[in-house]
Amino acid sequence: MTLKELSDHVVAEFKKHYGREPRWIVAAPGRVNVIGEHTDYNDGFVLPMAIERYAIMAADLALFQSTNTVSIYDTQFKETATIDVGEHVTKGSPKWSNYMRGVFAGFQRRGEKIPALDVAFMSTVPLGGGLSSSAALEVCTGTLIEAATGKRIDPIEKALIAQTAEHEFAGVPCGIMDQFISSLGREGHLLLLDCRTRKTELVPMNDPAVALLIVNTNVKHELGSGEYAKRRAECEEAAKILGVASLRDVTPEQLEKAKSKMSDLVYRRARHVIGEIERTVHAAEGIRQSNWPTVGQFMYASHASLRDDYDVSCKELDAVVEIAEDIGFKGGVYGCRMTGGGFGGCCVALVKADAIEAITKTMLEEYNVKTGLEAIIFSSRPAAGATIIKG
Ligand code: ADP
Ligand code: MG
Secondary structure (H helix, E strand, O other): HHHHHHHHHHHHHHHHHHHHOOOOEEEEEEEEEEOOOOOOOHHOEEEEEEEEEEEEEEEEEOOOOHHHHEEEOOOOOOEEEEEOOOOOOOOOOOOOOHHHHHHHHHHHHHHOOOEEEEEEEEEEEOOOOOHHHHHHHHHHHHHHHHHHHHHOOOOHHHHHHHHHHHHHHHHOOOOOOHHHHHHHHOEEEEEEEOOOOOOEEEEEEOOOOEEEEEEEEEEEEEEEEHHHHHHHHHHHHHHHHHHHOHHHHHHHHHHHOOOOOOHHHHHHHHHHHHHHHHHHHHHHHHHHHHOOHHHHHHHHHHHHHHHHHHOOOOHHHHHHHHHHHHHHHHHOEEEEEEOOOOOOOEEEEEEEEHHHHHHHHHHHHHHHHHHOOOOOEEHHHHHHHEEEEEO
């Protein structure tokens, strides 16, 4: 669904549910990280892109403001959350309402009064697939508050409120990438984000001859969060041995010199992170120059490093990348890699736009042959960040 179709749909749902026209429509996108994996907690760079999948809300002031209640009707699950905004918002049920509660609480902390609202919402970001449906929901909520109060805030501040909501209300200790791209994304651009300084740079990607394919393996292996904590500890150990605050401060040459001081495992973890930070900066440069074969090579190298040095891939993700390599440049694939934390979730591939259909067909078939599973594939161009569509 295009954003326009999505918007029409949620307006129709609002009208059906509340019996009147909505006054505001807001949306915020999910994201895919094109390159720069497991670099964020090492003070490195990431290069995400907002995708054409959105959380979207239609809303109006509640008819009776004295109720101090925000009603949020989830049009997909046909469930309504009611949140008391008359006092400081706390955690509650249903579970998904916490992503919104956290953002309400964050705005209240800034001294904002949240009006009583009637809201209808839906999302086309797949849930729990590593495309950040959670950040989309949070940033969409923040944008709704901006629309309803008539006060725009700095998009960085909005992203930080959303991140705090995810930490405190969803219990997920995420970095800043997901909320930053959902809040600051711009159509036709990727976002190069320095996780140390929070400096952002929009990287234009307007070549109509290329697109990104997102391939959901539809698996999620359970070891994810435990392994994530281990990787963080291993990176900290490497930094300690190297005598630096974070692996961002280390060059590949410095790592080679210190190799004998650390275990092979810690060395490989550090080699991934240090190499990946370099690849991310170079890939951004390649994108600026529309040098797609080079960008593709960095993506393949990123995958190999995540698979062999960082040990966070899995056979399904590897299968997708192998299929991409088999299709190859001639078949329209420049590069492909796992994206997200690993152990399942999605791959992202850089492809020729006119080969999307053929590549999708081959990938679906071959993935099924190799794994017995069904993948879900869609393409996206770099989408806009959070927007007030009406209001
Ligand atoms: P990801 O952000 O990668 O999609 P998360 O586990 O961080 O995965 O977030 C997924 C959770 O976000 C869901 O389990 C649900 O609680 C919540 N969520 C996101 N979008 C929706 C939605 N449209 N309806 C209900 N819950 C949603
Ligand atoms: Mg998430």
